[in-house]
Amino acid sequence: MAVTVISFLCIVALLPFSGLGRRDDHSGDLKQMYIKMTVTNKFANMDISYPTFVSKGIPLFGVLNHLQDTNKNFSFTYRINKSLGIYLESVNGLAGSAVNHTYWELLSKKQNHITRLNVALLPFPGLGRRDDHSGDLKQMYIKMTITNKFANMDISYPTFVSKGIPMFGVLNHLRITTKTSVKKGPFPITVTVTNKFANTAVNYPTTVTTGMPMFGVLNKLKNTTNNFNFTYSIDKSYGIFLESVNGLAGSTVNKTYWELLTKKGKKITRLNVAKKGEKAQIPDSITVTVINKFTNSMVSYPANVTTGMPIFGVLNKLKDANSNFTFTYSVDKSYGIFLESVNGLAGSTVNKTYWELLTKHHGKTTRLNVGIGCYQPSKNEIFIMNFTTWA
Incomplete structure (x- = not known):
């Protein structure tokens, strides 16, 4: 490597x-x-x-x-x-x-x-x-790529670093900030595209690391396989929405869409994500809490969520309904929707600060290993965005 x-x-x-x-x-x-x-x-x-x-x-x-x-x-x-x-x-x-x-x-x-x-x-x-x-210290964007020619594998880690920081510092920064994604793997999976109307199924073998969402896997396939492509849009309620696969898009007129399933062993499970345009369910109450450990401040916002809605949709609803709450994000090709700032405060690689994502349910606080585009909160949960440091 x-x-x-x-x-x-x-x-x-x-x-x-x-x-x-x-x-x-x-x-x-x-x-x-x-x-x-x-x-x-x-x-x-x-x-x-x-x-x-x-x-x-x-x-x-x-x-x-x-x-x-x-x-x-x-x-x-x-x-x-x-x-x-x-x-x-x-x-x-x-x-x-x-x-x-x-x-x-x-x-x-x-x-x-x-x-x-x-x-x-x-x-x-x-x-x-x-x-x-x-x-x-000026920031610059780099991409660290680990290559294993024997396994025919490439894994890229995009990040921002300060000019003058040696590679030793970059590796330590990546080890700390992406530890959930490199803790295990890569391991093999298969992406299967099925069209029940044409009675076709095409398999695409690939590898994935822990913490990488399916969005990253699809982008990897798109970049490495000539016979695979997909398109998506960003929906304010449901985040990254799959529009088409291999040139075939869903249609509200024909009532067609791309259903997402997972198969482990012989068991097939429909993923708990919403279909674009489907009727909203009765919302559940949750709380979004913003903490800044440096200023010892905490602000809580009551919010509602429906089944299948990621926290990205909840944050957008809050932003639209509450003038005291804002957030920004970027879309990373490997890891999907990435939280950049909350209420005007952004993380910094120079100061080693970032927004840590936590969930508190039944008195137990857990650190999330997925981003705002993937995580789906549940009833009576407290979703916490904690501004802290990795130093």
Whole structure:
């Protein structure tokens, strides 16, 4: 898998290099280059230089370890930060201080040109830099793809990251924010398209990960199979609505639609989702609660839900009927309808905040592992949107 290869490359980079005593070391295998490591303390007006030879491809972390092992006058300490990787704590016993607003700045000098390094070892928010503002970090969209060529499998994880965050931080962010979707799988399923009027059935084998809704599975099939396509619309009450499959759409005139069924073993079950345009049932009462743990605030909104209506429909009804409630969302091709903000407050990858979805029923609170487009609340339930952090 691609990510595994990347991990191996990182491990190789941190292995002992030429001159550190490996019995199978051959200095001729890796090109050596001369560098000078300089430690500067502007407050003490002091410079100390440590000349050394390093192998090309060795990261600065390896160089510092080499110096520490070979020069008793040099030492350094570090820690592993989940977002920024290996973080420099101290040099020669002197550590940065949030109280004194001091830190170790990393610079590179080549032919009298000095450049400030934009790498993971730079100070990060919270360590006391006066010019540090987490809001200044620009966000960019990336997609992490894990490929297994032996299983002919690709799994993509779209996310937003801050510029300057190393891949180590991105992987930690994904591990925390998508843990429900990568906890298990991928596992095989079959999507079957049946037309009872034409007496046809076509099977499409594929794989799915835990937490991925059928919307994501259909998009995956559409992107990987030439013989499959589908269209959908966003219905304010029922969320993502299946319009057509392989060019064939339902019709109110002919009273046709795409029925959704699931088969496990020999048992076939009709999925508990509503058909577009069907007569609404008597609504049940629920409560939608918005919590912000940072401001210690909580607002509750009474609402109604009918069988088959996802919480997406409930939120839209609230938005239309209550001027004090708003929400925004986006549609992700893998995971469907994604909650972006509530009452003007959006999650942030920089601040590591997001809207956690919870349900409280009969006094028991449970964290949901599906989004607002899939989850269907039940009578007397309290649906909770909790603004919190994953840090």
